[in-house]
Amino acid sequence: MSYRFRPLLMAVLLSTAALAPAYAQQKLKYPKAPPANEIYDAVEKPAQPAGGPEAFGQYLAENQQYPTAALQAGAQGTATVTFVIEKTGSISNVAVAQPLHPLLDAEAIRLVQAAPRWTPAQHRGGVVRQRVTVPISFQIPGDAPAAPATAPAAAGTAGPTTQVVSADQPARPVGGTEAFFEWIQLNQQYPALALQRKAEGRVMMEFIVEKDGSLTDIKPIKRLGSGLDEEAIRLIKAAPKWEPAMYKGQPIKQKMVLPVVFSL
Template sequence: MFNLRFYPLLLALAAVTPALAQKPAKLTYTQDDPKRIYEAVEQPAVPKGGPAAYAEYLQSHQKYPTAALQAKQEGTVQVSFVVERNGTVDEVKVVQPVAPLLDAEAIRVIKAAPKWTPAHNHGQTVRQHVTVPVSFVLAPGSGEAVEIPAAGSPAPGRPLPPGAVAAAPGTSSVVGTAANGAAIIRPEKSAQPVGGNAAFFSWIAANQKYPDLARKRHIQAKVPVEFTVQPDGSLTDVRVIQKHGSGLDEEAVRLIKAAPKWEPATYQGKPIKQKMTLPVIFQL
């Protein structure tokens, strides 16, 4: 009778015990498709060194196309690309173009940039679509102002070129009159290096002497230099617009002064002088 009385209870305990002994189920995720490109993830891809360092890299390694400078082209190019699971960038393309030369340079500098830390989603490394703005900003006076000496300026009573305005004392205007009374106009043909832009920048690269102090400090920079292309093609009035120190400014000035002559700007078929601004790139 004893065994019969407790037999149902023993059966009940036997049925409950396995359930109590089970471990809590773990939350698992299905394996993500390795080819899938994500727009939003738990941990987005980030540039090595952080966004600020990446922005500095883009700015310091940007090579403003000479023709774009002369054409006064500037703006922000939106570039999209895919950060792969190994941190490299792929499928680089312009989604908001500005000008062909600037678009091409934006793509170049993005492709040449250091690797990224890839994105992570559900604990897995994944591919992510990223869009980055690359800005091109002209320095004041880049390829704009051409000053006609007083002897060649318009005769008294003759109107200045369209849009001309008198400049305030001590200043000048892109199209107008300088403080000394000389006319400032836009050239019919801008000054350009003999042999073209590629030949000029190749000469700069071949003749550049990287300052020892800058090399020791591992300093890289883009030094903007303003100069005047004279009617005979010589380069004068060379000065650095934004100084970087460590010998880079002096070397940038030396290079421009020693550079081969340019083809001068022309107005009404005659050579005239033109102010230009170009960056001298220092890269280790």
């Protein structure tokens, strides 16, 4: 009896032996670990900002510092920023893929470089580097027109007596923008309520620079409360005259939007 089953037993053993090389070959087909320094555009589990996309959007909005010269020029829009999330979650290789305005591009880069660490991407069972693209929007509060100014309408024109034009030379503070903001800081009287509440931030102010350089129609368009809005109004009202905007060699009125910064 044992002799009868011996060939069958040998056949089973041979079959098992024949499967071994095939199984070994199959194991070699498993994907290898991702290359150490490769940067991926698409991954199985993308990198995530701290707190999620909504928290990252809030960080951008709260920490954006609109450049004064860009505000003066009425520059706004969206800067498309690319960067790499490293395996540690740190941010590197920050660049503007679609430039918007030199000052706004620089601010977009600053915002991303200063952002909190991300949760790194994962791919093929390992942590990898990932390239991320984020649009950063710059919108002048109150939707103020770009370099808004008004000049007399042509003689014989029906309708309004003014027209909207782009100033040949925008209005500017006497002594320059830096001198103007230095004056703001030196003459700022921090409200007691704001000190008590430890309130700080930026009050966005809108006003008109008249033909004689005086500032009128002063109002906050982004408020902070705690007495800071009223102090911002007082400061702009008391500020020195500006150099008016010029159009075809003549002074004209121009609407401006500028921040008054309060910092403890």
